[in-house]
Amino acid sequence: ETGVTQSPTHLIKTRGQQVTLRCSSQSGHNTVSWYQQALGQGPQFIFQYYREEENGRGNFPPRFSGLQFPNYSSELNVNALELDDSALYLCASSLASGGLYNEQFFGPGTRLTVL
Amino acid sequence: AQSVTQLDSQVPVFEEAPVELRCNYSSSVSVYLFWYVQYPNQGLQLLLKYLSGSTLVKGINGFEAEFNKSQTSFHLRKPSVHISDTAEYFCAVRHNQAGTALIFGKGTTLSVSS
Numbered sequence: 001e002t003g004v005t006q007s008p009t010h011l012i013k014t015r016g017q018q019v020t021l022r023c024s025s026q027s028g029h030n031t032v033s034w035y036q037q038a039l040g041q042g043p044q045f046i047f048q049y050y051r052e053e054e055n056g057r058g059n060f061p062p063r064f065s066g067l068q069f070p071n072y073s074s075e076l077n078v079n080a081l082e083l084d085d086s087a088l089y090l091c092a093s094s095l096a097s098g099g100l101y102n103e104q105f106f107g108p109g110t111r112l113t114v115l
Numbered sequence: 116a117q118s119v120t121q122l123d124s125q126v127p128v129f130e131e132a133p134v135e136l137r138c139n140y141s142s143s144v145s146v147y148l149f150w151y152v153q154y155p156n157q158g159l160q161l162l163l164k165y166l167s168g169s170t171l172v173k174g175i176n177g178f179e180a181e182f183n184k185s186q187t188s189f190h191l192r193k194p195s196v197h198i199s200d201t202a203e204y205f206c207a208v209r210h211n212q213a214g215t216a217l218i219f220g221k222g223t224t225l226s227v228s229s
Contacts, residue, residue: 033217041221043205045216103161
């Protein structure tokens, strides 16, 4: 069974650019969530996708957007990068079934640096 | 809305000593409670969780936590720590009815020395 994977592991961008981060869910999972973890802070929820539709969003501006594909892999897109977007971006997948709790499994993260 | 407060940002201890990492939460609804560990340059690993039932929860690596509803606390404990327990620890809550969004505390750095 393959766990949650993310790519790339690190990347550096300049202010104003756009970036796409990728996540492959654990096999059998249909839900993916994205979190931003700034240095020295706990992760903050960005949004969640279930069956290719966004069904929950945290306090992040619209320039943070996402996609979930039929194979349940996902992308996080950030437009007009700002210096404060520098962080570790974590993807987590889970299996949603009948509204019951199911554990989220986290990937290793992508470290984004904005200069 | 839910919130999580981890009362200690850093906890230094000696190897084989007991440790407690404190976590308080605030919520107007029932929640699930979690502790995660993060080793340097890695993602999050679930240590243990409280969903319902017994208030004493046992997790991996010898950790346990006790849910105290009246004090809205979920403190993490280990009777004897190892050097390898050095890591960042995060307490988190989740609404038990809607979605899977986790609300995290700011983390506690556990440093174990010999």
